[in-house]
Amino acid sequence: MRDPDEQQHLIEQATQWLVLLRSGQAEARDHLAFQAWRRADPRHEQLCQRLENTLGVFQVPRSQGVDGRVVQRALAAPSGRRRFLQRALLGAGVVVGAGLVGNPMSGLHLGADLSTSTGERQTLNLPDGSQLVLNAQSQADVRFDSQQRVLAWRGGEGLLTVVDESRPFLVRIEGSTVSARSARLLVAERAGQCRVCALAGVLEISSQGGDRVQLRKGHAVNFDRVSIASVELLRPGEGAWVDGLLEVRDSPLSEVVDALRPYRRGVLRLDPAVAGLRVSGLFRLDQSELVFEALARTLPIRVSRHGEYWLSIGAV
Missing domain, CATH: 2.60.120.1440 (Jelly Rolls)
Incomplete structure (x- = not known):
């Protein structure tokens, strides 16, 4: 994958954290998971530091002339989220999609060799x-x-x-x-x-x-x-993802949700109260919406959507 694509992917990950942490629904475990994500890769930490310097530690101060409600709308809009972050990074001297040349992050390779x-x-x-x-x-x-x-x-x-x-x-x-x-x-x-x-x-x-x-x-x-x-x-169905499939036999719902996370953008929240429900079936990874509809018909769960980038699964 080309460097600009890698940079966009990393920015998308950071955006998802921004959406979650600014949603008002983030829990203590979400903040811990965010800190773990930051520590997992030096590039995550450096990008977060740049965003913190320009966005005020994920809270935009009014002294910067940006109303927090404007930021929230920008993050919630699929067409505007990435452009908003790109402009913020440009303000910090980080040229997104241009090879990170001539800026404080020029030594930062945002992409892996293969991704x-x-x-x-x-x-x-x-x-x-x-x-x-x-x-x-x-x-x-x-x-x-x-x-x-x-x-x-x-x-x-x-x-x-x-x-x-x-x-x-x-x-x-x-x-x-x-x-x-x-x-x-x-x-x-x-x-x-x-x-x-x-x-x-x-x-x-x-x-x-x-x-x-x-x-x-x-x-x-x-x-x-x-x-x-x-x-x-080996478990039955291991490696089925190579063919775009998810095969589970008497597996916890949490395992199904975790397998679908890499195929969805935004926040996917699973209530621990239903995480242990048992699931068997053969699903298509590329059709996660249909998977959630099928699960809602067969399990005592409710699937709630809050905009395009937020999906919650909880008890009925």
């Missing part, structure tokens, strides 16, 4: 002939040399087919390393929680703390920066 935006899936060929399928809102950096091949995972989901056993192929993810030679694997990281599935070949997973796990075909494991869970069998 997808909201609702986008891509199949990419790597320099060594391996193939990577990226799910929506996923990012990775490629670091290949004559000694080894490294894929630095920055978030989201991917299906990786590794070819050529002459050099190790390493996936760096949340402080852990997944080693493969000739293999096919699913990689996922969302909010610091990781999962790796072996579809073919044998994988070696090592953590920062020195733990090691061997993963054979048909098995998967969850882990984070602190620990590696027990190896388990």
Whole structure:
């Protein structure tokens, strides 16, 4: 993806946080999640600092000559949100969509080597002939040399087919390393929680703390920066997103909602009171509105929409 597209994607993420934090409905957990997002990537922090300097820590002061109600309307309007933020960044000397040249953020690369935006899936060929399928809102950096091949995972989901056993192929993810030679694997990281599935070949997973796990075909494991869970069998339907599908069998509603988040812009709020409801079915990721309509017909939930960019799911 080109740099301007990457910059727009990052601005869109920041906009979603602005909409939520200025909505009056943000809870303590939302503020904690926002802080976690800021810490997750130096670029997030630097962009937020620029926005804070121009928008007043996400609160526009009247001394800047901008009424807060005007800002709220701009953020709520799909056609005006991005232009509003772009003008704010321009006021700070940040040229959005022009390569960030000649401004205080000129050393900031807003995009990963490989990435997808909201609702986008891509199949990419790597320099060594391996193939990577990226799910929506996923990012990775490629670091290949004559000694080894490294894929630095920055978030989201991917299906990786590794070819050529002459050099190790390493996936760096949340402080852990997944080693493969000739293999096919699913990689996922969302909010610091990781999962790796072996579809073919044998994988070696090592953590920062020195733990090691061997993963054979048909098995998967969850882990984070602190620990590696027990190896388990693959779940039915894992990797169905490659074909644009979501297959769940007696899974919590929260899992369905989390799978749909990368396919929707704006705020998607799930009431914890209904997050544990069990769901089974086969859904199309690209038709999330139809999915929510189907869920509302079969589960004791209410789906409420507040404008184009806010959807809430709660109890009836």
